Amino acid sequence: EDQVTQSPEALRLQEGESSSLNCSYTVSGLRGLFWYRQDPGKGPEFLFTLYSAGEEKEKERLKATLTKKESFLHITAPKPEDSATYLCAVGRQGAQKLVFGQGTRLTINP
Amino acid sequence: GAVVSQHPSWVICKSGTSVKIECRSLDFQATTMFWYRQFPKQSLMLMATSNEGSKATYEQGVEKDKFLINHASLTLSTLTVTSAHPEDSSFYICSALGQVRYSNQPQHFGDGTRLSIL
Numbered sequence: 663e664d665q666v667t668q669s670p671e672a673l674r675l676q677e678g679e680s681s682s683l684n685c686s687y688t689v690s691g692l693r694g695l696f697w698y699r700q701d702p703g704k705g706p707e708f709l710f711t712l713y714s715a716g717e718e719k720e721k722e723r724l725k726a727t728l729t730k731k732e733s734f735l736h737i738t739a740p741k742p743e744d745s746a747t748y749l750c751a752v753g754r755q756g757a758q759k760l761v762f763g764q765g766t767r768l769t770i771n772p
Numbered sequence: 773g774a775v776v777s778q779h780p781s782w783v784i785c786k787s788g789t790s791v792k793i794e795c796r797s798l799d800f801q802a803t804t805m806f807w808y809r810q811f812p813k814q815s816l817m818l819m820a821t822s823n824e825g826s827k828a829t830y831e832q833g834v835e836k837d838k839f840l841i842n843h844a845s846l847t848l849s850t851l852t853v854t855s856a857h858p859e860d861s862s863f864y865i866c867s868a869l870g871q872v873r874y875s876n877q878p879q880h881f882g883d884g885t886r887l888s889i890l
Contacts, residue, residue, distance in 0.1 A: 696878050705778070705865045705881035706816070749815065758804055758869065760879060764815045 778882030
């Protein structure tokens with residue numbers, strides 16, 4: 663069974679304090695690993711797709727990396743507006759649906 | 773970017789009534805749409821997958837007679853919660869995929885519907 667585990671559940675940082683969020687996964691044939699950001703009361707907003715181990719993608723202060731067992735979302739010099747829940751999901755080859763992790767609630771204090 | 777609109781964003785109704793939620797892809801044709809349910813501070817739980825023109829595929833434990841899904845066009849899917857009860861209160865979110873199945877394109881999500889049953 664496909665599984666996604668995210669850690670930590672919650673993370674509080676000071677503005678400018680860089681850190682990383684972890685997403686560990688098991689899947690039978692990875693189609694893609696997806697990172698989303700979700701603000702309270704809103705639907706998830708797509709950030710990145712990673713397809714194979716060693717791949718990296720960047721967007722502003724965020725960089726996502728992928729190995730065969732986990733993905734990291736690195737946040738460099740975060741700002742308060744980066745506060746949100748970050749969700750990781752995997753898609754299996756030949757399947758349309760995604761399996762989501764529980765998310766990491768990130769709070770950036772000014 | 774791909775835009776998915778969900779309506780209504782918030783609904784309150786009495787126990788026993790039926791509620792319909794619409795999910796529209798505004799700038800692309802969605803062959804596949806997904807319906808999720810999310811409880812406070814929890815992740816998304818997939819309820820069903822709907823492909824345009826065919827019956828929805830429900831996840832284990834989801835009552836298909838309770839949660840009716842219709843995907844009659846390439847831009848619209850609806851979820852009807854029939855005879856809703858307080859335990860059906862939740863945040864319902866839809867997502868959509870474009871025309872290339874099993875590709876690596878991401879699902880694009882609507883902004884959700886907060887359903888409260890009194």
